[in-house]
Amino acid sequence: MLDTASAQVPTLSLADQARDPDGFAAAFGASFERFGFAIVADHGIAQPLIDRAWRETESLFALPEAEKRDHFIAGGGGARGYTPFKTEIAKDAKHVDLKEFWHIGRELPAGHRFAEVMADNVWPVRPEEFKDTFLELFTAFDRAGDRLLSAIARYLDLAPDWFDPAVRDGNSVLRLLHYPPIPVDAEGVRAGAHEDINLITLLLGAEEAGLELLDRATGDWLAIKPPEGAMVVNVGDMLQRLTNHRLPSTTHRVVNPPPERRGHSRYSMPFFLHPAPDFLIETLPQTIDAEHPNRYPEPITAHDYLHQRLVEIGLIKN
Template identity: 85%
Template sequence: MLDTPAAQVPTLSLATQDTDPDGFAAAFGESFERFGFAIVADHGIPADLIERAWAETKLLFDLPEDEKRGYHIAGGGGARGYTPFKTEIAKDAKVVDLKEFWHVGRELPEGHRYADTMAPNVWPTRPEGFKPVFLELFAAFDRAGDKLLSAIARHLKLKPDWFDPAVKDGNSILRLLHYPPIPADAEGVRAGAHEDINLITLLLGAEEAGLELLDRANGRWLSIKPPEGAMVVNVGDMLQRLTNNVLPSTTHRVVNPPPERRGHSRYSMPFFLHPAPDFLIETLPGTITPDNANRYPTPITAHDYLYERLVEIGLIKK
């Protein structure tokens, strides 16, 4: 399955935003409109922090199964802590994904107005360096995400800070993913074909083969393999809805490796950038034209939209 052609997604340098914000925004927006994906180098997340995060991730998933399951919150929808292997299923899929993961969310001060809709974090006792590393990495992803949202706003002819109030104290999720070794007779794939729920996803770890996007232009699957250290960024369904499909949320998947790599684990770290729970996802007027009528006439809060989708992918049982 890994002989798919490579997607011609351009690699852009986020550093150019400082000197040519309009140019970066145009290139970033064009990649989103064509593929729903972009590759971003020079994103500002320190390489040494990323290396520490990979080390902590591997130590976490190497813990005994019983210990990991002790951090699973029954009925929590996978919002925080551990979600066991073969739990999540892609929308409309017939078999579950071959993965386990851990969610780190935003740390809120006591009494915060979102405390009733954003669960507190679950921190493992082991590995000991886990909490400080991932608090630091979450903040770094937050900063990179703000810069990318500013570019999206420019591309949409909005003020560069348009998204700032939308994502302040947003319900973003840092997911640590482990795809264990796969037996030859495994049913299903590491991650079935799906779209992301959020505004944008910032992904580290896609250098390891397996990530593919569905090209809307011709219906072919295309592989994505960014340069080492670069991140893959993609449009989520909330942004697609907000922009009336001008920026499309593209179907993607993680396919199983070839036989010689089936004995190896795969790790990745997506940061699902979400707005605040009470943010109203309402079609931007500038995206409604005679040729693109309003596809989403009924607004919905980010919290309600997220709940609907978590039910669809099996993390919340109704």
């Protein structure tokens, strides 16, 4: 890992979007087309809120194992609450991932039309500020995601607000990830090679080494090294399908650290931005031509697609 070359993913400033929305969209979309990834600084999520979230995350995972497992929902597909260490496995991987995580979703009002397919949140008693902190952070991620989707829409020659109805009441998930210290002879890696399921992923915490993408042009693994405080954003399979692979969902992984860092935990916070469950993932006409025939002539709802993928990674059992 120490010799892994760095991916030349550009760092863009979301602050530029207000001044030059078309220019930002062009740069953002071009990075997605080349790498499936972009790095975004000045994303608008307040640093004091992020700092508070890191403290709450560390406190949560420091709780006794039995207390954390009280918030594990058997048969729930990991949709909300706690998922124990060595549960999730990358598609086609031989070993489970060396991680534990907690999922927070959208808070829906009573009687909402998606209540049957979007689970209620699970809130721990400890840490005491956990719920308030992560409801606020979820909203902040939501706003940043809306701005990035607007840039993607411009890049695809869609109206800037094209994604707004698609993600209103979307089944997005904020994941708090803990990769515990691991022995030198650990079997498997912290997160096996995989692609994300959703539209886009917004990630905080990638400054700690380990995140790598698979360069489609060369077949090499490349390290992603964002500046301090910047957000890593990547294409998910739903957006890849929607755009007929014009915007590719790039394989990525989290490799184990060098020996001197194996006694340290690694934390990260990805926000998996999903459309609403009834959104129909149907290939955009402008991404289809003679050289790029429609790879997905049969559309599928976001809910059905998500279910298929959760079965593949072992979070839902058939």
